[in-house]
Structures are given as structure tokens and as C-alpha cells.
Amino acid sequence: MRNAIELPKQFNFKAAVTDHGWYLLPPFQANDDRSVLKRVEALSTGKIVLLHITQNQNTLMIETGGKQTLTREESEEVVRKVNWMLRLDEDFRAFYQMCSADQNMQEIVAENKGRLLRSPSIFEDIVKTIFTTNTTWSRTIAMTTNFVNHLGERYSNESELFTFPAPEAVLKKDKTFLNKSIKLGYRSDYIYDLALNICNGVYDLEELTNPEMPTEDVVHKLKEIRGVGPYALSIILMLLGRYDFLPVDSEFKKHVKNKYFAGELPPKSQLQQLYKEWGEFKFLAYWFDK
DNA sequence: CGCCAGGAAGGTC
């Protein structure tokens, strides 16, 4: 089955997919030349589909694998989720205007960059962000792969592909399982508590996707999540389309130390002042400064 | 063995 979405005039498929590392984490996968993005996704009806997403001129083609036929509602859900993942509705005009005025950011406008891939659900993005803290990228891939393969739903009988687990699937196991089998280490507590608070209705993550909500309110709610500190907060806000906060981590420090401070790291207060002229686009300014 | 990896929590002062 096939769905088509008309793309914005300024759109770069490969950049949107690969300018952030999420496409390397299951259930996302890309082909060798990164012209196709795939993903197993569970729809709210319970049907599990394999999405095959690619660009054909000014149209985004979404094929759902196999012989499956989708109802109208299921098709609409697929389109809605792909729209969110690739940020097709996000308005980059103000950012591009600032880039146009900066000699070092001309490429961003010329190549229609700025969109960074995100997961269909904010739960998945928060979990994956916690998997990036205080560890290496290879461990992040390992944790995500274990998490998906042990707790996700299988695409089909012959398949080794799985969905990203719902919070309910996490609660079917205990923290020891998360620790020993999925090897989340001390993050087991964070992930279990997050899933528990979602299922209990303590957290309403969907409201965080509402663009009308003031950023300070989103920040306040995200800070309540154990495992989400300043770095993770910045990443999650970026994934929600809010670029006000810098992800000041070891990678950020390495970058600015070499590029702006001749190998000598300045005090923390000074780090937070970097890119401040970019206002609500500080994250993107840093991200594309690399 | 110790140190660190795209940190964060919980504690002290």
C-alpha cells in the first residue's frame, strides 16, 4: 500500500534523515546511500507495518510493506506520524533568515538543512535520549537494540524486526531484567519509572508536543523526569522543535574548545553564553557549526 | 588496575 505526501518547497530528505544520529537507532534503519528510511511501526489499531519512506521529486512516498491493506484511519495515522518524524510542517523561515545573514551558514539555506529526524512518539525520543547520557554511541546503539528486540513487537513471524516498545511493554518486566538483559545499568530505574508514570497517567507526554505550550512550561515538565538533566533536556526540547537550549556535554565542550578557545576550556558560565545571538535557534546554530 | 564515555541524582556547605 502506498501513501504520498507533498513536500515543502525547501526540503532535503537525506539531510533530514542523517543530520542527527537517530536514523542509526532501531527501529529506524536506512539503506546504504540513505535514500530510503525504514521503520517498523505499531499503529493504534494494533496493526504492525513496515514503513518504507523515500523521496520522489517533490513528493514523499510511503510504502507499507507486504500485502497489508490499511484502513483510511490507519493510512491517516501513518501520514501523521511521518509528517512528525520528518518535521514537514515545521517552519524554518526565521532560522533561514538568520542563516542568510551569517557568512558561515549559507550552506544551511542553500541545501535546505535544519530538519532533524525524530521518533513518532515523545516516549521513544526521551528513552533514546537517556540512552545517550554518560555512555558511548556504540553503547547507545546496543542499549536501544536490546530494548527493541526484547520488548518490541515482532513485525512478522519470519522477521527479526521489531517495533519500539510501548511503556506498557516495559512494565511487563522488572528493573532487574532491564539491568541484566537489556544492560541499561543504572538507567533501568529511570526507564522503568518513566514507563510507570506514563501508564499511571502521572505524565502526559503528548501535551508536550503542543506548540502552543510555552517553552518554560515544557521545560518544567521535562525536568520532573528522572534521568533528564540539562543535556537531555536540551536534546528533548530540540526533538520537540524548540531550539533555545544548548546541549552542553563532552562533545559540545570538545567542539567549542578547539574552535573558539584554542584548546583551553572556559568556565561553565561562559559556555552557556555561546551562540546566544541565535536566540531561539541556539541549538541549530551549534549543531550546524560542526 | 584506573579512567572515561555526547550526565544526572542526591547530598553537603
Next chain:
DNA sequence: GACCTTCATGGC
């Protein structure tokens, strides 16, 4: 606020 220690795990 600024600092300190501890937290699993794996790579080196």
C-alpha cells in the same frame, strides 16, 4: 547557587 560522590556498563 557551587562543588562532591556515586551510579552500571564496556572499551581501552
